[in-house]
Amino acid sequence: MGSLNSYVSDVARKAKAASLISATLSSREKNRVLLEVVRLLELGKKSIRQQNERDLRRAEERKLSPALIDRLTLTPQRIEEISGGVQAVARLDDPIGKVLARWKRPNGLSISKVTVPLGVILIIYESRPNVTSECASLCLKSGNAVILRGGSEAFHSNQALVHVYHQALQKFSLPLACVSFVTVTDHRAVDLFLKLEDQINLVIPRGGEALIRRVAHGSRIPVIKHYQGVCHIYIDEKADLPQALRIALNAKCQRPATCNAMETLLVHEKIASRFLPVLGRGLRKAGCEVRGDRETCRILPWAKPARSQDWGREFLDKILAIRTVPDLDAAISHIQTYGSAHTDGIVTRDRLRARRFVERVDSSSVMVNASTRFSDGFQYGFGAEIGISTDKIHARGPMGLDGLASYKYVVEGHGQIRE
């Protein structure tokens, strides 16, 4: 444990020192590194794939599921996508050094609120190796140093990608610790990192709920997170029903395993008997199971009766809970009780009802007449996404480059003192 301890504190100390340098880089300097990464990714495809093969062989030995192996595989096309992602980040506006506000005080002091990097960001993630490059490029662009702690399944692939970043940093004489990679696989290393609140400014866990809970509960450092996406859509009495049908099917079936897929549909009881039979046909065709309240099961005799634990449950699968509600406020109250503050939507043509829903549903994204599947940094036009937060502190909802910045106040005077 002693040597693990000193390894961990050494990584953190070097990352902190690197962050003081990365914080002062100009946009041009940062983009130069990123474009060098793009070039090296193109050149280094072969060696990246060789390292990826090592992970894949081990994954097969360990009999990981085909879905996991697929997520792990780096085809030439995927490496090109990774490189395209870095190129896109290079093109984004620099989030650092922006003057958010500037004002003058009666005593002549001039105060500016200027964006600065957060410092050192620890990312703890599972399997997909492209997360390595996404996080490294976003942290570089935002002047932060990053400590990457990936899953052991993707160890060699991640290391190969980090190597590319190191070559690019080295070319411009920048500290390699701007992109630090945790090479020990001992799980206790994570617990040790999570205590280093003086060196690390933010932790972003990306993975399943168990991972996120473990990180959040063990951390002294602020954690950006969402445990679950229990997304609801309420189909109002005044909904345009063909639109409601299209949105509901898309939100549930387009990619059921994502955090912004719908898990529970709430439907106004006055339109349930018109809407549910049509929706039911679509769901059945898509192979989606329904767990309904009594009224839903009356209308759709093939539906299973919902049990109490089905409300507020994140199925992440082709399963949909459906409940009929007497009015808008009952829908809002259901979401307040069972929602996870991720993304919830209403389908209605009535503007006042939409407004009441938007005001009272306290989720990080609220959709009006649109699929919950849009709740995502790319769909919002951020160009990239480092995570989604359902907390209220700091960045909320899909989180892009702006979420990786903080600010400071710069006060300029000419000798003012306080009386």
Next chain:
Amino acid sequence: MGSLNSYVSDVARKAKAASLISATLSSREKNRVLLEVVRLLELGKKSIRQQNERDLRRAEERKLSPALIDRLTLTPQRIEEISGGVQAVARLDDPIGKVLARWKRPNGLSISKVTVPLGVILIIYESRPNVTSECASLCLKSGNAVILRGGSEAFHSNQALVHVYHQALQKFSLPLACVSFVTVTDHRAVDLFLKLEDQINLVIPRGGEALIRRVAHGSRIPVIKHYQGVCHIYIDEKADLPQALRIALNAKCQRPATCNAMETLLVHEKIASRFLPVLGRGLRKAGCEVRGDRETCRILPWAKPARSQDWGREFLDKILAIRTVPDLDAAISHIQTYGSAHTDGIVTRDRLRARRFVERVDSSSVMVNASTRFSDGFQYGFGAEIGISTDKIHARGPMGLDGLASYKYVVEGHGQIRE
């Protein structure tokens, strides 16, 4: 412990329910409550003072220090100041419902980023009863519910002030739990509150470092905090020396016990022998002790030699550490090593050096040619201050109403689905 547990969760549950209502109040409704508080504070002076007397009698029995007893005392004038503070908060702009940004996506979706309240805020504070009203008024104005946990010394005074808020809330049929007051004094109650991450959105501890550390380490809920204010001022070779003298004396001596008072002065070695004798006379006149490095002690023979633990120390008293440095970068590096990211300043006429200092010193407030004592919400023009944060997450530096808001994304469409 069982009944304490149920008391705590009952308070949190009611505050959460109240926060759903306070979040939907209009500016007019919130200001109406605040102005009723102002009216009742005027009317209720006598009974507030009676309750305050109870605290004062107990403080004398417990032989609290005269300084503590002074902080605790509510004179008629102080009650008027409290009421003036509430009036000022009523006049501030409403931080909720502001559209921070709005844009359209190519698929026609309209996305708005709109400010919302944080939800439930727990304030843990010591002695001064005016904090009760400051926090209650700021949280009300920002649509949050607040749980107030004050020090036992001010129990009856705090309760009397909360009673005024309750009368005002009652008059407008609003839940009293918008301003919740913890009536059990058992210390374990705090630990229980700090586990309720599902009901409470933010904790702000206000008090000494020991209190803040205890809260930060025991909390599952995000904490806004600053442990210390170890503020530095660097007097550059190119400083206007009369200006530097005025600023240094003000920063150290005007109110040495505050977190934005200077603790260490760094001075360029080329001007040390001209500047320090004059500064030394001023400090001595103010009764301020100096702990200097070797060069400082050579110039000021009456100074004590600084020990290594004097760098980065928060004296909160008439004591100043002084170090001579060979150049600007040595000053920056000293601050990076020993600073607390609260407030640090430079005095120089050289714009490039000022800029280098501002870019490299990563403190929540950076002063150029002005006293560190200005780092404060009122001095920045925020009209009120709920705390000061030296962290990088969420609000940073002096924190006013804006820091009590989060935001959500509202996405409006006309049936868009994701392909």
